[in-house]
Amino acid sequence: MMIRAFYGLTQNPFDLRDLELLPQQQEIHDILKVHCQQGGLCLLLGLPGTGKSVIKHALQRLPDKQHLVATVARTLHTYHNTVKILCEAFKVDFESNAFKCERRLIEQAFSLNHAGKALTTILDDAHLMDLANLRKLRLLFEDFPKNHNLVLVGWPNLLAALDLGVNHDIKSRVTYSVITKRLNADDMRAFILRELDRAGLGHNTFTQPAVDLIVRSADGVLRQARNLSVGCMIEAVRSANRTIDIDNVNRVLMQPHWHKEADLTDF
Secondary structure, eight states: OHHHHHHTOSSOTTOGGGOOOOHHHHHHHHHHHHHHHHOEEEEEEOSTTSSHHHHHHHHHTSOTTTEEEEEEOOTTSOHHHHHHHHHHHTTOOOOSSHHHHHHHHHHHHHHHHHTTOEEEEEETTGGGSOHHHHHHHHHHHHTSOTTOEEEEEEOTHHHHHHHSGGGHHHHTTOOEEEEOOOOOHHHHHHHHHHHHHHHTOOGGGBOHHHHHHHHHHHTTOHHHHHHHHHHHHHHHHHHTOSSBOHHHHHHHHTSGGGSOGGGGGGO
8 A cells, every 4th residue: 555655556566466477477377277178287386486376376367257266275284174175165065074075076066067167276385285185185186077177386396205106196197297487687677667567657667777686686586576676665665765776675685584594694
């Protein structure tokens, strides 16, 4: 609200849930969308901040008339509680008996499928999930319509876990996998300028030296560029200066969380 009021905007700039997809993210999204219609088991992997959440939110915004996208974000739950979350997403009554819940989920999945909806279940932070629970979910989804798509979103170390012999039954069913990469400098600049366009701000809101410093400091990580840009805008509001220059960026970069561990010994 503070940034919107200061700049006279109707929407928050760099809003995480409404970021536009970059070309490489759009390609991943489009492939996952096809699997939503054809069915599959997809791995969307990457280090923190490299754009997985942006792609996930884009999938969640698929039209409700054609898609049902169920998201399980609390992957540290037991299998029983995970099924409860799925019941809520699929709009079926939860039963204390897991078997009854599974049966209702399967019936609802076929009902939605017959109504023409593509079904997708997203397991966020899948690298944290107990693989025994993941195996149970895989068995549950085996009874779903064949065009159901299960998307595992997590860190790349999930691949190492799936390489274990006991988990080959899961890995052998993977139909698509991708690892999101750090952005190059040109793509990072394009991201910042495009977000300014989307919010209705001029490109001169950030001076060129400020943009260059943000790009260098973000080191290719989309989330860091977004957080640093928002931090700079907050500093601009505090200083009552509508133009963000390199001094604003440096003030944000002085905050401890932007320093490497070795740099903190002098604090």
